Amino acid sequence: MSYGPTPWVQRHWDLRAAANFAAGGAGSGLIVVAALSGARDAPAAVALLAGLALVAVGLFAVWLEIGRPLRALNVFFNPRTSWMSREAIAAVVLGVFVLRAAWLHATDSPGAVATGAAAALAALVFVGCQGMILRAAKGIPAWRSSATPWLIVATSLAEGAGLWWIAAAAHAQGTRTGLALFGALLCVRLFAWLAWRRSIARNARASAAMAPAGTALSVLGTALPLVLAGVAAISTSPAVVLGLAGTAGALAFGTGIAFKIALVVRGAFNQGFAIPHMPVRGKRA
Amino acid sequence: MTRWAMVADLRRCVGCQTCTAACKHANATPPGVQWRRVLDIEIGNFPDVKRAFVPVGCQHCEDPPCMTVCPTKATKKRADGIVTIDYDLCIGCAYCAVACPYQARYKTERATFAYGKAAAHEAKRHDPDRLAVATKCTFCVDRIDAGLAAGQQPGVDPEATPACVNACIAQALTFGDLDDPSSNVSKLLEMNEHFRMHEELRTGPGFYYLWDRSEETGGVPALKRLVEEAMDLA
Numbered sequence: 001m002s003y004g005p006t007p008w009v010q011r012h013w014d015l016r017a018a019a020n021f022a023a024g025g026a027g028s029g030l031i032v033v034a035a036l037s038g039a040r041d042a043p044a045a046v047a048l049l050a051g052l053a054l055v056a057v058g059l060f061a062v063w064l065e066i067g068r069p070l071r072a073l074n075v076f077f078n079p080r081t082s083w084m085s086r087e088a089i090a091a092v093v094l095g096v097f098v099l100r101a102a103w104l105h106a107t108d109s110p111g112a113v114a115t116g117a118a119a120a121l122a123a124l125v126f127v128g129c130q131g132m133i134l135r136a137a138k139g140i141p142a143w144r145s146s147a148t149p150w151l152i153v154a155t156s157l158a159e160g161a162g163l164w165w166i167a168a169a170a171h172a173q174g175t176r177t178g179l180a181l182f183g184a185l186l187c188v189r190l191f192a193w194l195a196w197r198r199s200i201a202r203n204a205r206a207s208a209a210m211a212p213a214g215t216a217l218s219v220l221g222t223a224l225p226l227v228l229a230g231v232a233a234i235s236t237s238p239a240v241v242l243g244l245a246g247t248a249g250a251l252a253f254g255t256g257i258a259f260k261i262a263l264v265v266r267g268a269f270n271q272g273f274a275i276p277h278m279p280v281r282g283k284r285a
Numbered sequence: 286m287t288r289w290a291m292v293a294d295l296r297r298c299v300g301c302q303t304c305t306a307a308c309k310h311a312n313a314t315p316p317g318v319q320w321r322r323v324l325d326i327e328i329g330n331f332p333d334v335k336r337a338f339v340p341v342g343c344q345h346c347e348d349p350p351c352m353t354v355c356p357t358k359a360t361k362k363r364a365d366g367i368v369t370i371d372y373d374l375c376i377g378c379a380y381c382a383v384a385c386p387y388q389a390r391y392k393t394e395r396a397t398f399a400y401g402k403a404a405a406h407e408a409k410r411h412d413p414d415r416l417a418v419a420t421k422c423t424f425c426v427d428r429i430d431a432g433l434a435a436g437q438q439p440g441v442d443p444e445a446t447p448a449c450v451n452a453c454i455a456q457a458l459t460f461g462d463l464d465d466p467s468s469n470v471s472k473l474l475e476m477n478e479h480f481r482m483h484e485e486l487r488t489g490p491g492f493y494y495l496w497d498r499s500e501e502t503g504g505v506p507a508l509k510r511l512v513e514e515a516m517d518l519a
């Protein structure tokens with residue numbers, strides 16, 4: 001038995017915090033996809049730097065949200081237990097590797113690919129920390145699901161791949177292997193979403209609040225892009241291939257961002273209050 | 286060891302919010318911030334309706350998620366179980382607020398007063414250090430520490446006891462040391478059926494709710510102990 005004043009959507013974290021998950025996650029995803037794509041030289045450098053810029057935008061947004069921005073460096077004080085401290089440390093490591101890898105790529109120097117791979121690993125750790133930040137927030141049932149970190153990582157990678165294909169279309173580049181990777185990441189995200197949805201099914205409020213963003217993620221962000229990418233893969237016209245892949249990328253990216261924003265500002269119902277027994281005044285019923 | 290804890294007797298609470306007012310008075314919290322609040326819970330349909338008034342606030346958890354997530358170590362737990370916030374370390378990220386399953390934490394961005402402009406008493410007690418950082422019930426830790434230093438017993442001597450407990454018109458709130466089997470709170474828990482909120486989340490709240498007499502002791506003070514002692518004698 002559980003009753004009490006109904007849970008309400010938390011108001012401590014707003015769009016600024018959501019922007020950190022959205023931009024930071026997509027930026028990390030872009031860095032990982034850039035490394036996986038095998039890109040080199042200037043395109044790789046630009047993708048890595050763009051990913052890092054997104055991570056920086058996210059951290060800046062969250063800096064705008066904290067109450068005491070001048071003390072922001074205190075965030076590093078508790079890596080032993082806090083995923084927020086770990087995220088901050090991961091961001092620093094990520095920044096170092098990305099800048100180094102971008103420089104090596106831009107100057108066509110040896111070690112660029114290996115450093116890019118290290119940057120991708122740091123990006124995975126960073127976005128993993130973001131997922132665990134939500135998982136550790138015990139006061140928000142929809143976030144504390146064990147499926148949340150997987151969903152955050154999966155959608156971030158799909159968003160990164162989406163960004164990659166938007167850029168590829170703009171620069172008339174891209175390979176069929178890249179399209180296959182994009183499709184695979186979309187499928188992984190779909191499975192992660194389905195698993196997460198199942199894990200919060202008993203939470204009717206959060207489930208209902210997240211349903212529109214989830215439907216958009218599965219239909220507009222997965223099914224439609226998969227169809228577009230499939231057609232692109234068999235098309236012989238480069239313009240059609242890149243047009244379709246770019247559209248698919250935009251859909252995958254946009255729906256992922258919308259989903260994360262909804263997760264922070266719409267689906268974040270708190271625990272509420274509940275008492276397992278009513279007081280007995282007189283005889284027990 | 287000492288483990289300070291609060292016991293709220295749901296049969297006694299009448300929802301008068303005197304504890305809420307006493308807390309606001311003792312801690313000078315701004316409008317909208319209630320470190321101690323009392324919920325009014327109603328279930329059922331007329332005429333079969335039940336109502337309970339439930340004092341809530343920081344539960345001073347044994348395993349506080351607010352402390353684990355805090356990136357600055359501003360939130361700490363003392364050896365006596367009281368969970369504290371260092372306002373000078375806190376960056377106001379509110380991670381603790383979303384990690385707390387009891388909605389116990391607040392963050393006030395700017396100074397606010399009951400009637401817009403600060404009244405004389407509000408101006409006097411306004412604390413800028415508490416702006417834009419996390420705040421919550423402290424179990425009136427300053428009163429406890431000062432009382433202990435003066436040789437008083439928290440939960441017994443009013444000067445050393447949280448303000449909400451002192452103010453309660455129905456003696457629904459009791460404060461004391463859980464680790465002392467003869468303390469007021471230990472006795473109440475022995476004599477009554479009780480629960481802690483959201484037990485399934487394994488936070489180990491230091492806040493207990495009494496809801497009926499103990500089936501075992503019938504709520505008769507120390508009956509269980511008397512019977513045990515008699516059996517020992519026999």
Ligand code: SF4
Binds near residue numbers: 346352385388
């Ligand atoms: S009730 Fe909330 S604020 Fe208080 S100790 Fe527990 S988790 Fe922390």
Ligand code: SF4
Binds near residue numbers: 358359374377
């Ligand atoms: S708001 Fe302050 S006390 Fe709460 S988690 Fe952030 S730094 Fe820690």
